[in-house]
Amino acid sequence: MKAEPTALGAGVAEAEESRVAARADTRLMRSLLIGIFLFMTVYALYFARAFFMPVILAFLLALTLTPIVRLLRKRGIPEVVSATLLVLVSIFVFASAGYVLSGPVIDLINNTSSIGQQLTERLAQLRRPLERIMDIAHQIEGLTETSQEPGVQKVAVAQSGFFSSAASNILSAGTSLTIIFVLSLFLLASGTMFYEKIIQSFASLTEKKRALRVVYDVEREISHYLLTVTIINTGLGTVIGLGLWALGMPNPLVWGAAAALLNFLPYVGAMITLVLVTVIALITFDTIAYALLAPAFLVLCDIIEGQFVTPMVVGRRLEINAVAIFIAIAFWSWLWGFVGALMAVPLLVVVKVFCDHFESLSHVGNFLAAQHTAVVEDEADEQDAAAAG
Known part of the structure; x- marks a missing residue:
């Protein structure tokens, strides 16, 4: 009579162990599948970036302009009309900015060597403690060059033509921009079509309501964030450009545009802008004390924007x-x-x-x-x- 309960308990324990082992195997298999999926996703994003990059940029641009389209729809303007106008305005702004900034940017790139030489001469007093180390490095470099066999010739690999490479890059950039603006136009003009497709994917009314609420919340919060941050960065770039113009900095429009664009990179973008402006200020102005006014003004603007403006307008929840x-x-x-x-x-x-x-x-x-x-x-x-x- 006692053997039957014991055997029954042993069977239950074995069944429980089997269930636990099966659940562990299921979790392991799921983790492996997720890892393989993530690896394949990264692989696809890297090797198919010519396709994915403009598509994702188009979605981000459409999300940025969605609040404006929604506001105009409440005023009685159809989505097709407002989307077309906004995309045309975006193309005009982008083309105008590229045309105005292309000249100063090309001049800066062409004068990179002279800028470096002027900066070196300006900071000569800071270089003196390092001259001994530089002399040792040059001596080692000289020994390395003389140690080469006299009969050995250096082989230089010829690079492809500059103009053909430039033409290829311009063609690729033009194709990507076309995809971005056209796809953004279609996304903005589609209205509620995607929401209707999402609702049709679910069977019960409860699931449809929940899915629609989640999609609306996500779309509203992201579009609000992107539009607000874009406006803040534009205002920051305008203030920085005007301030640097008042200080006498050359090409203030370039530095204002760079500050607005690079501010989409928190911490890193502000540091890059600060370094570039500091270098140009040091080789432009006569005294180092006056040259440091430009980077100090940048730091002040970044502190006000990062600590007060953006948290107050965007909110802490999306940080x-x-x-x-x-x-x-x-x-x-x-x-x-x-x-x-x-x-x-x-x-x-x-x-x-x-x-x-x-x-x-x-x-x-x-x-x-x-x-x-x-x-x-x-x-x-x-x-x-x-x-x-």
Whole structure:
């Protein structure tokens, strides 16, 4: 009589162990599949960047202009008309900026060697402690060159023609810009077509409402963020350009545009602009004390924008922690170069907002959030719990 319960218990234990082992195997297989999927995604994004880059830029541009299209629709203007006007204005602004800035930028690139020589002469007093090290390096370099066999000839690999390379790059850039603006036009003019397609993908009315609410929330928050940040960066570039013009800096329009564009790269962009402006100021002005006014003005503008304007206008909830920002910039710059670096933070915000709307991905959104944002959310949850109690 006692053997039967014992055998039954052993069978239950074995069945439980089998279930636990099966769940572990399932989790392992799922993790492997997710890893393979992520690896294949990165592989596809890298080797098919000529396709994915303009498509993602088109989506970001459409999200940026969506609040304006929605506002004009409330005024009685159809999406097709407002989308066409906004895309044409975007093309005009982009072409005008490229035409106005092309000359000064080309001059700066052509004068790179002279700028470096002037900077070296200007900072000669700072170079003296390093002269001994530089002499040793030159001596080692001389020994290396003399140690080569006299009969050995250096082989130089001929580079492809400059004009053919430039023509190829211009053609590729023109094709990408065409895809960006045309696809943005279609996305903005489509209206609620994508929302209708999403609703049709679900069977029950509850699932349709939930999916539509999530899509609307994500689209509204991301479009608001992108448009607001674009306006803030434009204002920052305008203020910096006017301030540098008042200080007598050459090409203030270039530095204002660079500040506006590079400010899409938090921390990194401001540092790049600061270094460039400091170099030009040092070789432009007579005294170092006056030359340091330009970078000091940049630092002041960046502090006001980063600590007061952007948090007040955008809000703390969509802020990303610095570690995630640096990792995203490094990853996307490796993947797609400078354009990828500019897209890194907007794409990171897209991922965070999307994760915040799904409980299974909330830990990812919490990791991407800034520290003070998480603290504020925890305090709000505690207050809600206390009120409910």
